[in-house]
Amino acid sequence: MPNSRRTRSAVRNRPGGTVLAGLVMGTLVMSGCGPAQADNSLTWYINPDAGGQAAIAQKCSDESGGRYSIETSLLPNDAASQREQLARRLAAGDASLDIMSLDPPFIPELAEPGFLAPVPEDVAEATTENVVEGAIAGATWKDELVTVPFWANTQILWYRKSVAEAAGLDMSGPVTWEQVMEAARTQEKTLGVQGAQAESMTVWLNALIESAGGSIIVDPEATAETVELGLDSDAGIAAAEVISTIGKDGLGGPGLPTQDENASLIGFQGDSGSFMVNWPFVYPATVGAVEAGTLDQAVIDDIGWGIYPRMTEDQEAAPPLGGINLGVGASSDNPELAYEAIQCIVSVENQSEYFVTNGNPPANTEAYEDPRIEESFPMAETIRDSLQVAAPRPQTPFYNEVSTGIQQRWAPPAAVDPDSTPQSSSDFITSVLRGEQLL
Amino acid sequence: MTSAIPAKTTTASPAEAGPRLDAGRGNGTKTGRAPKQYSDRTRAERRLGWILAGPAFVIMLLVTLYPILQAIYESLFRFRLTAPDERAFIGLENYLVILSDPVWWSGLWTTVFITVVTVLVELVLGFALALVMHKALKSVRGLLRTAILVPYGIITVVSAFAWFYAFDINSGYVNSWFAWLPGIDENLNWFAQGGTALFVIMASEIWKTTPFISLLLLAGLAQVPDELSEAAKVDGATWWEQMRKVIIPNMKAAIMVAVLFRALDAFRIFDNVFIMTNGAYGTEVLSLLAYRQSISRLEIGLGSAVSVLLFLCVLLICFVAIKLFKVDLAGTQGGR
Numbered sequence: 001m002p003n004s005r006r007t008r009s010a011v012r013n014r015p016g017g018t019v020l021a022g023l024v025m026g027t028l029v030m031s032g033c034g035p036a037q038a039d040n041s042l043t044w045y046i047n048p049d050a051g052g053q054a055a056i057a058q059k060c061s062d063e064s065g066g067r068y069s070i071e072t073s074l075l076p077n078d079a080a081s082q083r084e085q086l087a088r089r090l091a092a093g094d095a096s097l098d099i100m101s102l103d104p105p106f107i108p109e110l111a112e113p114g115f116l117a118p119v120p121e122d123v124a125e126a127t128t129e130n131v132v133e134g135a136i137a138g139a140t141w142k143d144e145l146v147t148v149p150f151w152a153n154t155q156i157l158w159y160r161k162s163v164a165e166a167a168g169l170d171m172s173g174p175v176t177w178e179q180v181m182e183a184a185r186t187q188e189k190t191l192g193v194q195g196a197q198a199e200s201m202t203v204w205l206n207a208l209i210e211s212a213g214g215s216i217i218v219d220p221e222a223t224a225e226t227v228e229l230g231l232d233s234d235a236g237i238a239a240a241e242v243i244s245t246i247g248k249d250g251l252g253g254p255g256l257p258t259q260d261e262n263a264s265l266i267g268f269q270g271d272s273g274s275f276m277v278n279w280p281f282v283y284p285a286t287v288g289a290v291e292a293g294t295l296d297q298a299v300i301d302d303i304g305w306g307i308y309p310r311m312t313e314d315q316e317a318a319p320p321l322g323g324i325n326l327g328v329g330a331s332s333d334n335p336e337l338a339y340e341a342i343q344c345i346v347s348v349e350n351q352s353e354y355f356v357t358n359g360n361p362p363a364n365t366e367a368y369e370d371p372r373i374e375e376s377f378p379m380a381e382t383i384r385d386s387l388q389v390a391a392p393r394p395q396t397p398f399y400n401e402v403s404t405g406i407q408q409r410w411a412p413p414a415a416v417d418p419d420s421t422p423q424s425s426s427d428f429i430t431s432v433l434r435g436e437q438l439l
Numbered sequence: 440m441t442s443a444i445p446a447k448t449t450t451a452s453p454a455e456a457g458p459r460l461d462a463g464r465g466n467g468t469k470t471g472r473a474p475k476q477y478s479d480r481t482r483a484e485r486r487l488g489w490i491l492a493g494p495a496f497v498i499m500l501l502v503t504l505y506p507i508l509q510a511i512y513e514s515l516f517r518f519r520l521t522a523p524d525e526r527a528f529i530g531l532e533n534y535l536v537i538l539s540d541p542v543w544w545s546g547l548w549t550t551v552f553i554t555v556v557t558v559l560v561e562l563v564l565g566f567a568l569a570l571v572m573h574k575a576l577k578s579v580r581g582l583l584r585t586a587i588l589v590p591y592g593i594i595t596v597v598s599a600f601a602w603f604y605a606f607d608i609n610s611g612y613v614n615s616w617f618a619w620l621p622g623i624d625e626n627l628n629w630f631a632q633g634g635t636a637l638f639v640i641m642a643s644e645i646w647k648t649t650p651f652i653s654l655l656l657l658a659g660l661a662q663v664p665d666e667l668s669e670a671a672k673v674d675g676a677t678w679w680e681q682m683r684k685v686i687i688p689n690m691k692a693a694i695m696v697a698v699l700f701r702a703l704d705a706f707r708i709f710d711n712v713f714i715m716t717n718g719a720y721g722t723e724v725l726s727l728l729a730y731r732q733s734i735s736r737l738e739i740g741l742g743s744a745v746s747v748l749l750f751l752c753v754l755l756i757c758f759v760a761i762k763l764f765k766v767d768l769a770g771t772q773g774g775r
Contacts, residue, residue, distance in 0.1 A: 084734055091520045091737075109521050197719035255608045257631035257720070263609050397521065400736060412631060412720065435517060438542040438728065438745075439736060 040068045042338055044099040044345075047075050047082055047324060052358035053101065060344035068337045070099070079103040080199060083400070090115035090329055097329030098338040099345075102147055104138030104325055105393040105403070108220070111141040112397040117328040117335040119145050127346055132387040134321040135363040141395065142221060146327065148339075150346050151354060152363035153322035154308075154386040155207070155277050156379065161304045163187050163274040174317065177208075177242045177309045181251055184274045190253035191246060192264035192276025197411035200260050202393060202403040203320045204277070205410055208239035210318035210391035212311040216402065217394040224398060224433040231406075231426040238311055240410075240418035247413025257412035269299055277308060279322065280383055284359040305379040307386055318391035323363060355380075361387070404439050405429035507750065514744035520737035533744035543728065543745075547752075550724045553637065554705040557644045561701060562694070564645070565652030572653070573660045584654070591650040599714035602643035606630070633721030640711045640722065648704065652697045659693020660686070695764035702756050707749070725749050 046053040057070035073096075075082040083106040089097055090110060102110070110116055124145040128136055135149035157175070164171050167183035184191045194200035206216055214235025218228040230236065246252050253272065255263055261278055265285060268276040276282070286303065289295035308319035326345065328338045344350070351362035352370035361383050362368060373380045394402055409425035410416055431437045477485070514533055518526040537543045568587055575583050590598065604610050606629040617623045629635045663686050671685045687694070709726040716722040718731070729749055733742025 080735065084737075087521055087737055091523065113521050113523060115521070197717070254626035254628050254631075258608065258628060266609050404731070404735070435741075436536060438537060438540045438741070439731060 040066075040334070040337060042068050042070045042098040042334060042341055043096045044070050044072050044341075045075050045086065045097060045101060046072045047079075047101045047103075048077055049360065050358045052354045052360070055357070056345050056350050056354065059350070060341055063344060064341070068334075068341055070341055075101070079106070080400075083109075086110070087115075090331075093331040094329065095331045095333050098332045098334055099342060100327045100329065101150070101324045102327045104135075104321070104323060105395070105399045107138065107147055107325060107327070108141045108395050109397040109399060110327070111146040115330050116146050117330045117332060117338075119148065119328075120336075120339055123148065123339045123343060126343060129364075130348075130366045131363050132365060132384075132390075134387055134390040134392055135323060135325075138321060138323065138392045138395070139325045147325035148327075148342050148346055149363035150324050150326050151351060151360040152387050152390075153279055153361060154383060154390045155203070155279055155320040155322075156382055156386050157306045157308055158192070158268065158276045158278060158282060159304050159306070160189075160268075160273050160275075160302050162302050163189055164304065171304055171306055174307055174310050174313075176313055177311060180275045180309050181242075181245060181249075184251050185249065187274060189274030190267055190272045191251045191274060192268040192278060193246060193252055193256070193413075194260055194264055194277075195243075195247065195252055195256040195411060195413040196258050196260045196263075197407045198260055199403055199407070201411050202406045203322075205239055205243070205406055206393050207277075207308065207318060207320045207391070208242055208311065209233075209235045211308070211315065212238045213315060214239075215394070216406075217396050220394060220396045222396075224435075227396070227398065227430070227433055229402075229426045229429060231429075232422040235311075236422035236426075237418050240416050240421050242311070243410065243413045244416040244418055244421075247416060252413065257414070269295060275309075280361060280377070280379070281359055283377065283379065305382050307382065307389075316389055318389060319386045321387070321390035321392045324360075363387075398433055401432055401439060402429055405432055408439070510743040510746050510750075513739050514747050516740040518738070518740040520739055529740070533741050534748070536741070537744055537748060542723070543725075543748075545721070546723045546725050546728045549637070549722065550706055550708070550726075553641055553644070553708055553724065554702055557641050557648075557705050558698060558701050560641075560645050561649045561652045562698065564649045565697065566656050568649065568653035569656035569660050572657050584657075587650045587653060589650075590647050593647065595647065595710040596714060598643060598647050599711045602639060602646075602711075603630075603715045606639050630716050631720060636716050636720060636722045640708075640715055643711055643715075644705065644708065648701060652701055655697040655700070656690065656693060659690035659697075662693065663689045691764060695760060698764075699757065699760040702760065703753055706753060706756060725752070 044053070044057055046057075054072045057072050061069040075085060082101075082103065086097070086100055086102070087106075087110060091113075107116075127148045128139075128145065131149050132152055134154075135152040136145070139145055139147045139149045157180075159171060161171075164183065167187050169175060169179060169183050180191065183189075194204055209216055209230065212235035214233050215230045218230045219226075222228065247256060252259065253267060255267060259267070261281075264276055264278055265282050267273060268278075268282070269286060269289070283303075286295065286300055290297055290300055308317040310317045326342045328335050328342070332338055346364070348362075348364050348367045351364050351367035352373060354360055355362050355367065356370070356372045356376050359377070361377075361380070365384060367373075368380055368384050377383070393399065396402065405428055406425060409421060409428055415421075428437070432439050515528060515530055516526055517529045517533070572580065572583055572587065593601075606613050608614065608626075608628045608630075611629075613629075614623060614625050614627055618625060627635070629639050667685050667689065668681050671681045676684065707726050708724050709730070712718060712722055712724050712727055713730075718724070718727045725745070726749065729742055729745040731742075732738045732745050736742070
C-alpha cells in the first residue's frame, strides 16, 4: 500500500516536475544564448579593491541618465590569474567583456591578436590629457593607444628615519643601492626587497636594469623567433650584482627567498626594518595596523619616503610602474557605450576619489590637486614625481614567458651570479620563446 | 561518512575473495559460470542493471573520453590561445621537446619521489591505525574512526594553507615551537630550499590522506576470517608470523587497492605544491608543469602533450600495480 501511494503521487507530480525542469532549462539556455541583460547594460570586469570601482560604476550609471548601467564582475586576486581568465574569455569571443581592468604588462598579449576593441580617436585624446607618460606607454601597443589609463602605480623607497640617521645617510636627495645596502649592513638591519620566485622578482629586476640604462627586451615588437633580450648586458650585470649581494650577504634576511610585497612590509614594520622598495599600499596598511592596535604609532612616525634608489649617483632611477588600464573586448556588443562609460570612469574627479578611498594613485596629474589627497597621503607628491620617471615592464606579447623565465633563473637572490645568470637566463628565455624548451 | 567508506571498500573486496574462493573456502558468492548458464532471472536482472546504469555509463564515457581524445589531438599542434592565427600542425614535435627537456625529467623524479615516500609512509601508518581501529573496543570504535577521518574531510587547499602558514617564516609557529630540535631554528626558511619544502609538502599530504588508506586497510583486515589467525595462534605462531603469513597475504587485494588509489592521487599532486611553493626551488611536479603550459602560458598544444604524458604515466602505474600484486580484479566479475 505505501508503495502504490508513492507511485501515484510520483505520477501526479510528474507534470509539475516537467514544467519546472523545462523552466530551469529554458532559463539556462536563455542566459547562455539570449540577451540576459538589457541592451544598455555593460559588464565591467574589475580587479579586487576596497569597493572603489563598484562605487564608480554606480556613480557613472546614475550620471548617465539611463544611457547605460554598469555592473561589476570580480576577477581573481593576483594579476596573473586575472590575465588567465581574461585571455581565455577573450579568445573564446565572450561578448560580456565590455570593460576590463587590465594590468599594463599583459596588454600587448591581448592587443596583438586583436582581442581589444580599438579606442576611438576622440576618447584617446580626451583620456590621455595630463596623464603621466609611463601610464600612456603602458596603455599603448605598436604606437597606438589600445587601452585607457585609469590609475597608475609606482614603487618608492620607504625608510626608517632612525636607521637612515644612524647610518648618516642624507635622505633629502636621491640615494643609490650601494648606499642603501651599506646602511643596512652597518646598522645590522634587513632590506625590504622582493626575492620570491614570483612576478615581483621581474618588477625588481626590470627597475634595476632600466635604472642602469638598459632594457630586458631590446625590441618589444619583435616576434618570438627574432626577439632579442637585454639581460646579458652591462645593465643586466649591474642588476645581478645588486641582487646577488643582497642575497649572499644576507641583507634581505632569512625570509628573502620567499619574500613578496606583503612579507617585505611585515619585515619593514618590525624591529629589523630599515629600507624597503614597495608600492604605496604600505602606507594605508601601516596606518590601518596602528588603528587596529597591532602596531605602535612610533612606527608610522619613523617612516620616511623618497624616490626609488639609483644604480649610479649620476643617473636618474627608473622606478617600477604598475596600475590599471581599461580595455574593451573586441566581441563586446556595445563598444561605443563602453567607451562612453570609460570616459566617465577615468574622470579627474573619480581618479582623485579613488585615490582617497582606495589608495590607488591617479594616472592623471591633475587629479593630485585634490586637497584631500595631501591629507590622506603625505607622500602623494613623491608618488607623482616617481610616476613621471617610472619605466613600464617589458611591453611584449610574451611578457608572461619572459617574466616566468626571469623568476626561475633570478630567484633565490643568493644563487644569482653576475658572471653567469644574465647570460644563462637570456639563453633560457630565448629557447622557451622559440618553443625549444618547457617553462 | 564513517559507514560509507567501509561499505564501499567491501564492494571492492570480493576481488580479494577471488583467490581464496579458488582455495576451497567458498562462502556463497556465485562466480565462475559461463553466460549461457545464467537463469532467466539472472539475465533479466542483468538487463535491468544495464538499463539503469547504461545512460550514466555512456555519459561517463563521453565526458571522460572526449577530453582525452581532444587533448591527444591538440597535442599535435603548435597552438597558443593568444595567437590563434599561428596554429600549425607539428606532429609529435611537442613530445620531443618535452621528453628532451630536463624540466620534464626533474618534474617527473620529484613527482615519483613524492609518490613513493608518501605512499610508503601512509601504508605503514595507515596499517597501524587500521590495527588500532580493528582491535578497539566497540564503544569507542565509531568515535575513533570519526576522529581519524577528520584530516581527510578537510579540503586539500585549506589544509595546504594551514600547513603553509604554520611553516612560513613570517607567520609560522613551527620554528619557535621546535627550535629545540637540531636543524630547526628561528631563521629556517622551509620553503626556500627543495629538501625542506618537499618535507612540508609530503608531511601535509601524509597527514591528510593516511585516514583514507587506513580505512581501506581496515576493511581488508575485517575480511580476514578470525579462524585463520586463531589456527595460526594454536600452531604457535608469533604475532609477527601471524601478520606476515596469515593476515597480510589475505589482505593483498585490499592493500593493492589502497596503494593504487593513493599512488594515483599522489602522482597527480597539485594543490599542496601550488599553495606552498608554486613549484619554486625544485618542487615542481608534473601536474603543475601541465598547468603552467596550458593555463599560464596558454600553450594549448604543449600543455596537452604534457597532460597526455601524465595520463600515460598514470596508466603505467595502474598496470604496474596490478601486475606487481598479481591480483586479478576481473575475477570478481565471474570467470572471465
